[in-house]
Amino acid sequence: MTVDEDVAGRRTRLDAEMERCGAWPAESPWLPEAFAALPRDRFAPDRLWRWDGRAYVPLDRAVDPGSWADELYSGVYSAAVTQLDGGRPSSSLSAPSVVADMLDSLQIAPGHRVWDIGTGQGWTAALASWRAGPGLVVSTEVDERLAAFARARLAAAGLDTVVAVANGTAAGPPGGAPVDRIHATYAVEAVPWSWVEAVRPGGRIVYPWGRLGHVALTVADDGRSAQGWVQGLAQFMGDRHGPAQPDTGSTAYAAVRGSAEPEARREVEHDLAALDDWDLRFALRVAVPDAVVLTARDDDGLNAWIHDGDQSWATFVARGAGEPSLLLQGGPRRIGDEVLAAWTQWEELGRPSRYNYGVTVTPHGQRAWQGDPETGPQWPIARLHQATR
Template identity: 60%
Template sequence: MSQFVEQRRRLAADMERRGDWPARSPWIRQAADALPRHLFAPDRLWHWDGHAYVPVDRGSDPERWAAEVYAGPDAAAVTQVTGGLPSSSLSCEAIVVDMLDSLMLEPGHRVLEMGAGTGRNAALMAWRVGPGRVTSLEVDPALAAHARARLNAAGLQVAIEVADGAAGRPHSAQFDRVIATYAVDLVPWSWVAQTRPGGRIVTPWGRLGHVALTVAEDGRSASGWVQGLAAFMPARGTGTGPGRDFRQVRGSAEAAQERPITRDLQPLREDLHLRFALRVALPEVQITTAVDDDGVNAWLHDGAASWTTLSALGGGESIAHQGGPRRLADELERAWDVWLAEGGPELYDFGLTVEPDRQYAWCRDAVTGPRWPVQEALGQVRLAG
């Protein structure tokens, strides 16, 4: 619609300036231009005002509504709030584009999507692969109805089914591509089984970022690289709340151990590649950082019973106070040392392998590189600091 032309142009220009439009997939920008975000956004969005999510209605405040839809490349528009927390969104444009680029779609591909949401992602894929080639599963009947209506209004033939994406779509022919729009801690084996050998699966993983997996020719595994770092909403039923925070874990307990920290803690706050590696090695440990006049301070906890504070003393010195059955500062430093011994790999040097009875992350090489078992707790890791 004409009233959103300027907002659309601004978002596209910001994407262009940052290099977010992928050169190997020029079709994505064409599809995004043909199927703009506002066509799929509901009339009520939700804005965080610093205290709570408040409604923004298109009918009463169209300019503010449009500002939510086109806030920027890295801004998602919250479309549903459940229990005071966001439970669905119109994903930020940069991530939508990056994931579709990772999917490597070609005309004629059969695609299975987990999580229809607003229907926009399915629309972009249908623009590429053709009518009747995309099936999207959505566990929420209301969201499914919204997506179906918006896709029909856009003249796109996409099958929207109300179903739990964890099971995929049993009893159907294998798909060329599978994509999820929500984060999973463990990639369901059903997704691998329902993807043809050589096919690709792109999914947000552990709320750390997203991975692109290729199914092996024998169909007995899928493996691939981390594609980017971002936070995603989890699958329904896995918990969207913050869980126990540092104060709840520590309670009134006194530290059981105190010891000096001799290393510079600045990378713990500023180096995203280090932080990603630490999340892989210590998936259940949450790390929050802050800076004061003495340097970088950090708070660690495992969501259960163990906690650590790393307090800057000035002059490059820090002290660790640790409580609970685990010594999280010790574990942190060991994982940090492993990362350094590997040459400080970037997050793009990490990958994931999925087999019927196990999943593991690896660095640089799926066969010879170091490995870390993937567990359900990976989903509790959040970006912080």
């Protein structure tokens, strides 16, 4: 079997898995056709990176094509790391299910002009071009090497797609506004108002919101606001030039806490097992956006480690059946208490799902809300602090 035949077989298996998992959006029947016409291996570099539990190790297509293909097509919910910066991922080919979900939320129609922000390897720009039509997708990428790579792969696929080197958070679309759709491929906490100004009234902006969740906004008829609902969970690379987001890695908690002893401790009655509920995790993300929550089980139950990427930390310690859990915390803020307050509010609201939250953006500020954009609970959205560590 040739390398190309081996890759083709993995494509077929992934397509079948997308079908079994219900990952093909029913309202976007064009997506399976686009994925088949423009498979992700055509936009993958010859070196990928796999986490081995201690560090990222290279997988070179020329050396070990089987492992390279396994990483690229490892599953519908798995991204493939394509670039490292200082030993940490700085670019990736997103998980196929997330790409399909976000493009479905974008509601591209033939003839739409699309601004793809954060070109990466060019795969999402290619899929959008397949749907919108020749010359209608423009893309910006801050990394000159990635932009050149994507430009070559898009040309090889026969697509007329402009890729410009620019900071999409600060610059407008190549060729100028307005556009009908914006598709952002890196996470921002607050939406740049320039994105809203670049979109026609009635147009849509789909973007990853912070560390968890992606949102679809519709620009109002007067162009003076944009509003929409959370569409699903997604974890993307952050804006390279934006405010620092807390490190979500397994060693970050220890870096924040260091050798500090707890400054406060108390018993809590909350069932820590609920932290496995992603609807709760999303509610915590909305109310305490800089709180990183890590969990693991031991013989006594689920334990949690929380930090803000700066100086404050908390630990929830399970103590076995029938025993209240213990909350230990330290630093200039009581982040454990903040998490407990948000957790209690979520329970009082009836444990709403992530899809029951939305975002409103105006020139004067941004807010998240639950249930109803006017009468439901509200949380201001702010750019996260620059970490001091």
